[in-house]
Amino acid sequence: xxxxxxxxxxxxxxxxxxxxxxxxxxxxxxxxxxxxxxxxxxxxxxxxxxxxxxxxxxxxxxxxxxxxxxxxxxxxxxxxxxxxxxxxxxxxxxxxxxxxxxxxxxxxxxxxxxxxxxxxxxxxxxxxxxxxxxxxxxxxxxxxxxxxxxxxxxx
Numbered sequence: 001x002x003x004x005x006x007x008x009x010x011x012x013x014x015x016x017x018x019x020x021x022x023x024x025x026x027x028x029x030x031x032x033x034x035x036x037x038x039x040x041x042x043x044x045x046x047x048x049x050x051x052x053x054x055x056x057x058x059x060x061x062x063x064x065x066x067x068x069x070x071x072x073x074x075x076x077x078x079x080x081x082x083x084x085x086x087x088x089x090x091x092x093x094x095x096x097x098x099x100x101x102x103x104x105x106x107x108x109x110x111x112x113x114x115x116x117x118x119x120x121x122x123x124x125x126x127x128x129x130x131x132x133x134x135x136x137x138x139x140x141x142x143x144x145x146x147x148x149x150x151x152x153x154x155x
Contacts, residue, residue, distance in 0.1 A: 001109060006070060006079040010105055013114035016128035018151075021059065021137070023052060023122060025147045043122055049096045055144040056117060056124055057092035060106065061085045062140045063115075067133065072105040079107070095119040108133060 001009070023043070028036045043052060063069070070081045071091060083091075094101050095117050102119030114127040126137055126148070138148040 001070075003079055006072070006107060009107060009109070009112075010072070010114055013107075013112070013127045014116075016114075018125050018127040019129055019134070019137075019148050020151060021056070021124040021126060021141050021146050021148050023146060025149065027149075027151060040122060046096075050093065052122065053093050053096045054089075055146060057089040059124075059137075059140045059144050059146065060092060060115065061088050062143075063108075063137065064088060066136055067108050068110055070107040070109060072107075074101050074103065092117060 028034060043049060064083075064085065068081065069083070070079045071083045071088070072079050091101070091104055095104055096102075096119060104115075104117040106115040108114070111130070111133045113129050113133055115124055116127065117124045126134075129137060134148075141148040
């Protein structure tokens with residue numbers, strides 16, 4: 001696939017159904033009496049965010065054992081399928097820092113799926129997951145103390 005085809009695939013998959021990989025097993029209802037925003041601020045601070053993103057990194061490194069993946073580099077505006085485990089972990093952890101690379105886009109071309117992480121979030125998003133990829137991601141998320149779940153809408 002050429003660079004333009006990767007970009008088009010990403011744009012299409014960003015609109016596809018998705019699941020989140022989260023530290024919570026269920027979405028917190030907007031009207032809950034809990035302390036979600038205090039917990040969010042607590043987790044976004046260093047070193048706690050580093051620990052959470054470390055778990056995200058291990059999940060992605062483990063996924064790379066099973067699936068070919070292609071990673072977007074925002075600095076170079078290119079896609080690469082020659083990414084080492086160390087580079088994957090570095091890219092995930094960079095999302096917790098400052099600067100232009102506070103997001104990550106990873107395509108799984110053979111699975112027609114996309115994983116995204118935004119440095120302002122406490123979850124990763126897996127777009128268009130199906131079949132074995134969905135099962136594997138769920139198993140690996142659980143191994144890292146995370147949850148793969150659908151977003152529900154509260155009224």
